[in-house]
Structure formats: structure tokens, C-alpha cells
Amino acid sequence: MAQDEMLRIAVPNKGALSEAAAQMLREAGYRQRHDSKELVLVDDENHVEFYYLRPRDIAVYVGEGTLDVGITGRDMLLDSGATADEIMALGFGRSRFRFAAAGASGWSVKDLDGLRIATSYPGLLHAYLADQGVQARLIKLDGAVESAIRLGVADAIADVVETGTTLKKAGLELFGEVICHSEGILIQRRGEVDAEALELLKRRLSGVLVARNYVMVDYDVRADALERAVAITPGLEGPTVSDLHKEGWHAVRAMVPRKDAQKMMDELWSVGARAILLTDIAACRL
Ligand SMILES: Nc1ncnc2c1ncn2[C@@H]1O[C@H](COP(=O)(O)OP(=O)(O)OP(=O)(O)O)[C@@H](O)[C@H]1O
Numbered sequence: 001m002a003q004d005e006m007l008r009i010a011v012p013n014k015g016a017l018s019e020a021a022a023q024m025l026r027e028a029g030y031r032q033r034h035d036s037k038e039l040v041l042v043d044d045e046n047h048v049e050f051y052y053l054r055p056r057d058i059a060v061y062v063g064e065g066t067l068d069v070g071i072t073g074r075d076m077l078l079d080s081g082a083t084a085d086e087i088m089a090l091g092f093g094r095s096r097f098r099f100a101a102a103g104a105s106g107w108s109v110k111d112l113d114g115l116r117i118a119t120s121y122p123g124l125l126h127a128y129l130a131d132q133g134v135q136a137r138l139i140k141l142d143g144a145v146e147s148a149i150r151l152g153v154a155d156a157i158a159d160v161v162e163t164g165t166t167l168k169k170a171g172l173e174l175f176g177e178v179i180c181h182s183e184g185i186l187i188q189r190r191g192e193v194d195a196e197a198l199e200l201l202k203r204r205l206s207g208v209l210v211a212r213n214y215v216m217v218d219y220d221v222r223a224d225a226l227e228r229a230v231a232i233t234p235g236l237e238g239p240t241v242s243d244l245h246k247e248g249w250h251a252v253r254a255m256v257p258r259k260d261a262q263k264m265m266d267e268l269w270s271v272g273a274r275a276i277l278l279t280d281i282a283a284c285r286l
């Protein structure tokens, strides 16, 4: 890619990843389209171009074409067999790719030998079955795979599961191990990509992930309890400790994982910390 060219980024135009991907890019400071019919959006200020494509096609465009990077699902990258690499997990669009059938709770993958399996992910499924030494007939469907058994085209299915609601409605049960843990990922073309522009994109996306996953905690604590409190909130590098304008007291500030924050505040309280405040992080570069 020449120096004066823009970084070209593929973004899902519809489906489960589309809104979350656009939202993450917006939070990272990039412009995003307002009209869902828009195919391309140029963000001059950030020197990038966004191409809105079907999530399933993104790995193909990035692997075979002139797009430098893209956002898609890990299951879709693996299914495509495209020569693109996962470079960052983005934490949204989490799902599992699993087997299901009617009355199948005791089944294992070996029971699929000789059966028909419906799926929208034949590449991913074929690789898994080959690895397991199971021979089955794959029935390729575009979607609504959960109906395939009832409608007589398959004996089992392999499909995306999030809450399990769709499976339950179809009267199907999960079996076998999880074939793939998927989420939205950033993928990169093999070969030359403008390293500086890509580093900037990755740093910005990591910043969004940190801002989403961490909060800032501030508290006051007596000098004799400082070490115990700091052990609860070690921060990323180390907490900031400053003097409070009150003899024998310190003020402490540290980043902590959002999911642990409430429990950690209780622990701080029990070692004597007071004025414990949690604040959201709007953006960050670590
Ligand atoms: N209900 C869901 N929850 C979380 N992730 C999901 C869900 N459904 C699909 N995904 C994930 O989103 C990605 C794209 O799937 P999606 O269903 O949007 O594409 P599609 O089936 O080709 O499109 P469409 O369903 O619009 O025809 C995949 O990585 C998939 O694992």
C-alpha cells in the first residue's frame, strides 16, 4: 500500500455484528454512515475508507482483494478458508457454534457418522468432522437452519447459538463439545499493509475495549491501611497514591476491571477505605 493511500476497512453492512461494529468504530473516533444503503464512507480526517459488505464476504474481500483489514465473526473467517489473519478480538457478537438435534442430549460427535447435518458453515464443519474422523453428509442452507430437521432435510444441525432460544423453540437439544467460540474480530490481509495506519486503528480499538472493560476507582485511606487497600486495587502499572490534606491519610486512584468493581468496593470498605468513588473511562490509550 502506497504512503498516500488510505487504510481500507471492511465493516458488516447487516446482521448481528453490523450495529455493534459501527458503534465501536464511532467510539474510536471514526466517522460512520448514517444511511444503511451507503456502500462506502470516506473518513478524510482519519485517512481511512470504510466499505460496507456482507459479514460472510468480508474475509474473502480481505483475503483475496485490496481491502487491508475488516471486522467479521471468527466463525465466518474460519468457514471461509480465506488467507486473512485474526489480529484482535473485539468483545461483541459472542456466540458458540454447536451441534443440535431432537432428543440428542446423550449423543456425541461420533454418532453423526453416516447422518445428514444441515449448516450455513460447511467449511468450518467439514474441517471439524475431518479432524474427528467422522463421515457425514453436509446439507448447506442459508439460514433458519433450526427448521431443517423438522422439515426432513437433515438429522442434525450445526449452527450459531447465543441464548439458545431459537434451538429451544425448534425443540432441539445441544450435544458434543463447542465447535467454535466466536466473537467479532479484526482481520488483516496477509502481505503489505500500511503499518502506521493499522497501528493507529488497533490502538484506538484497544482504547475502546479498555474504556468498556475498566473503571476508575478513587478512595481515601489511612496510612496504616494503605498497603492492604493497594493490594485490592493494584491497577495496571501501579496505583497513583497522593497525600490527602489531612494528617495520616492518602488518596488512591487505580483502574480496575468493571466486572469486579462492586466486590472490590466492599473489600476496600472493610479495610477502612472511605469516599470510594467509581468513574467511567470515556476513552483511553494505554
Ligand atoms: N444471535 C446472535 N448473537 C451473537 N452473534 C451472532 C448471532 N447470530 C449471528 N451471530 C454472529 O454474527 C456473525 C454474522 O452472522 P449473521 O447472522 O449476522 O450473518 P448472516 O447469517 O450471514 O446474515 P443474516 O442472518 O442477516 O442473513 C457470525 O459471526 C455469527 O456467529
Ligand SMILES: O=P(O)(O)OC[C@H]1O[C@H](OP(=O)(O)OP(=O)(O)O)[C@H](O)[C@@H]1O
Pocket (backbone or CB within 6 Å): 016, 142, 143, 144, 145, 146, 159, 160, 161, 162, 163, 164, 165, 166, 167
Ligand atoms: O441462540 P439464539 O439467541 O436464539 O441466537 C441464535 C440464532 O441467531 C442467528 O440467527 P439469525 O437471526 O441470524 O437468522 P439466520 O439463521 O437466518 O441467520 C443464528 O443463526 C441462530 O439461529
Ligand SMILES: [Mg+2]
Pocket (backbone or CB within 6 Å): 015, 143
Ligand atoms: Mg444469521
